[in-house]
Amino acid sequence: MVSSYHNRDGSISHDAAYAHATPSERTAVDSADDLLAKMGYKAELVRTRSTLQAAFMSFVLASIPYGLSTTLYYPLQGGGPAVVIWGWVLVSLIILCVAASLGEITSVYPTAGGVYYQTFMLAPHSIKRVAAYICGWAYVVGNITITLAVQFGTTLFYVACINVFEKEPGVGIWEAETYQIFLVFVAITILCNIISATCNRWLPYLDTFAIAWTFLALICICVTILTVAKNGRRSAKFAFGGFEPSSGWPAGWSYCVGLLHAAYATSSTGMLLSMCEEVQAPATQVPKAMVLTICLNTFGGLLFLVPLMFVLPNLADLVALESGQPTPSIIKSAVGSSTGAFLLLLPIMILGLLCGTACTTAASRCTWAFSRDGAIPGAKLWSKVNTKLDVPLNAMMLSMAVQIVLGVIYFGSPAAFNAFSGVGVMTLTASYATPIFVSMLQKRRQVEAAAKFPLGKFGWVLNTVAVAWSFLALPLFCMPALLPVTAATVNYAPVVFVAFVAIASIWYFAWGRKNYAGPPKDEVQDVQVAVRRASEAHFKGGAPSGLEKSV
Structure with a gap:
């Protein structure tokens, strides 16, 4: 595997890693850099990832079962097992269409700018600048807020895991106050940034470890809770078809609102595009990695969710949990032991940190790539690469600062986590749909002609499903999860979403229209x-x- 190959002046560096690389690896790296140069950019990051390592990072970005644990409250409130299981299958199939559609476009334009650059290249000339600018802001905001949601979700999940130990029935040992939760969130955020910044060369190996760790954890959880099942097992009819909505919405809409669970866990699909300039042959490896990951995630998700539905305690009790984190309670109920439950939860807790690190890495790359084209105020500062660490450290620090500032919202409302996860899903979904939609407006001619990951006759169908999902997801995740709406249950996601759109639009017309030209013009x-x-x-x-x- 090639660990480094370029000097900062763009010349080839024949260091030990490059010298011992296989001919195919050298060819892939040099070809990727040649294509990047033709798209107007100099290779500044190190291409360390193979197809499998790119897939492993994409898997860690979703971190099944962690990603499904932190938002399990939504489908349980939306209806229970029928929403949990079939909602996961449905959304996974839809996201597979999104991944394939993005993969086809990425095989033509494989840059860290991802959907932003692709939109600029594919959109009609009259709207390409503004379309790419808004798409880029949605992509950056989505990366940052979904990373924030991961760090906050990890914090709340940790509190719930610790509270499987009780002072008395129903009362956990840590009644965490708001400031304590915020401080834990800040600590987790800083830790993930330190790992991402200082251990960049080791991250592919950490992702590989995470795959083995995940499936070992899944097997342990699955076997233990089904074998012990302290309070008995549910029937297969209930585990796969139980539907008891308690959200206050009509049954059909309640089911749809519960899909946020699966959408949140799969929202990271396109975040891998930000890593294109650190993958050896991104035009083929990144599309394959995204599609492979969705298949792997779907299987892993079912391996985790189905056993939980067989040992599910009373739905009303789970929905009423003050922590909003039902997974620890489900596992504790199944094994009948606080210590046993905590040990089973420990692998998921570690996955939370790995997921946060991967999201931090991806968010820093997309922020850097967007700054590189002058789209973010102070772009010269944020577009610098730290040559010692081989990471865009300034962009990473900007992303971290924004997350911590937004985290302060939690002091005003405990519904902040809902807003973070909702905005992350909405903005990423919108950014993924934009290049797909403009490609369809151009009758798919560019991607059909040049794609190294062609969808062929299935292209129109897969593209249509991907775009249709975005039109459903945007209004869907603006809805409150629970009726009637109170200050504690109101969904602030649309407020934050509109605020970001307004800020991006104002900044474009105030500054971007005259100063922002998009990717290198010639x-x-x-x-x-x-x-x-x-x-x-x-x-x-x-x-x-x-x-x-x-x-």
């Missing part, structure tokens, strides 16, 4: 000409060559 034109020629050759039955092949 190189963009070169790439667009090449793709257009490839498209013409493709639809005339000819064979593109030279630059057209490389694009």
